[in-house]
Amino acid sequence: MTVARLTDVVVTRDAFPVLAGLSWTIEQPGTYVVRGGNGSGKTSLLRVLAGLDAIAAGEAEVLGHRLTATGRREVRRRAGWLGHDAPFHDALTVAENLAFASTVTRVPRERMADALEQVELGARTDTLASRLSAGQRRRLGIAWLIMRRPELWLLDEPHAALDEGGRQLVDDVVGRAVAGGATVVLTTHHDVSLSRVDGEFMVRGGR
Amino acid sequence: MWSTIIAIIRVQWRVEMRQRVLLWQVAPFAVMALVITGLAANARSIARTEVGPGLVYVVLVFTTLLLIGRLFSAESSSLSSPSFAMLAIDGSAAYLGTVIALAVELLVVTGVVVAIAGLLFHFSAMSLLVATPSIVVTIIDLTTLGVLFGALAARPGQSAALLPLIALPSFTPVIIAGERLLSAAVTHHGAGQWWGLLILMSAVYGGIGVLLYGVIGEL
Numbered sequence: 001m002t003v004a005r006l007t008d009v010v011v012t013r014d015a016f017p018v019l020a021g022l023s024w025t026i027e028q029p030g031t032y033v034v035r036g037g038n039g040s041g042k043t044s045l046l047r048v049l050a051g052l053d054a055i056a057a058g059e060a061e062v063l064g065h066r067l068t069a070t071g072r073r074e075v076r077r078r079a080g081w082l083g084h085d086a087p088f089h090d091a092l093t094v095a096e097n098l099a100f101a102s103t104v105t106r107v108p109r110e111r112m113a114d115a116l117e118q119v120e121l122g123a124r125t126d127t128l129a130s131r132l133s134a135g136q137r138r139r140l141g142i143a144w145l146i147m148r149r150p151e152l153w154l155l156d157e158p159h160a161a162l163d164e165g166g167r168q169l170v171d172d173v174v175g176r177a178v179a180g181g182a183t184v185v186l187t188t189h190h191d192v193s194l195s196r197v198d199g200e201f202m203v204r205g206g207r
Numbered sequence: 208m209w210s211t212i213i214a215i216i217r218v219q220w221r222v223e224m225r226q227r228v229l230l231w232q233v234a235p236f237a238v239m240a241l242v243i244t245g246l247a248a249n250a251r252s253i254a255r256t257e258v259g260p261g262l263v264y265v266v267l268v269f270t271t272l273l274l275i276g277r278l279f280s281a282e283s284s285s286l287s288s289p290s291f292a293m294l295a296i297d298g299s300a301a302y303l304g305t306v307i308a309l310a311v312e313l314l315v316v317t318g319v320v321v322a323i324a325g326l327l328f329h330f331s332a333m334s335l336l337v338a339t340p341s342i343v344v345t346i347i348d349l350t351t352l353g354v355l356f357g358a359l360a361a362r363p364g365q366s367a368a369l370l371p372l373i374a375l376p377s378f379t380p381v382i383i384a385g386e387r388l389l390s391a392a393v394t395h396h397g398a399g400q401w402w403g404l405l406i407l408m409s410a411v412y413g414g415i416g417v418l419l420y421g422v423i424g425e426l
Contacts, residue, residue: 013365052289055426069425076295083289091222103214104296141290 003183009058018044020206029183030198041206042187046154051075082141090130106118110204115146134161155186208300215304229312237270237320245327259328260389262384268381275353276370298421310350338392344405345385351412352377360422
């Protein structure tokens, strides 16, 4: 099954086209890297693939769902996102944040301990999210993706704010997800050290 | 659905227990607003009249707006964040959880406001007891509406001033009904016809919220 097929997709924000007729097809699961300069539309492309943004024109199908309002919700149930925003509530601890997310998405809570160990936050379960560093918050976001096991991983500059160990961790997690049959799409400005890249896509001016 | 509702309620109350917004910001605002209103209106001259209940509800409306505005401004960054949207939380469950959590918090503040109003405006304990059911339903009505409008006003690009602008006109019939029932309890007159309006609005506003809250998130 084709993972995603975008044809002449246009997305506008405040009447400005952030994607202007972009076409891209991901035929099979694997690791895909999206490149492009600042403001080129990399994050907007990821948002469309995540079902976060409605398209103004063109055709889009992700994980077998056309991106209507209902289809976008279904995609969000099956995709995972790691972005620049803080994904968790500052007043809750690491464990409370993951417990809440797992409850509302019906993900087994038993996966939490292993996920936190993988991102080296096992000793921080009772730490408030507000007391985590930027890199630790990013690791917490990765822990949630490990728990959720989405079919489509959408990682917006996943290596940002991470030290060398953290960047290696991201690469390892991506490798395991793809080995498990998932598709990973990540944006970056930089060279990546992933062991396997199945395709690259360059975005320029929203195309 | 119920597990999601309970999870949302628990998170909101846990956050409140840690941040104490209700204790240190909302309740002091409500008490100060009531005392200042009472002083401005000369509390002694309006004791045991129908003016007191009206002032109580004016204070409660502004307290409701403050609490909802505070909730959505604090949450707006996370509510509108891609990561939160990716949880694909059921809109109806999110709405009901937020309404229940917030209504209980508002009822706590309302208890304080009504108790102080009783002292300021000489409401008898018995009249407040009689009025309690109508006060509870009025607060639930204000919360069902307020949460819906709070979500609308918290959408990216919207001004913080939007919440009172769209909420106050819709609050009006609720406030009138609540005030009439509190006045009736204080002055020992009948006003049973206002119960129908209060309950009808609970059903209508609650139904609209359950249906539309998720849609607002998709806008």
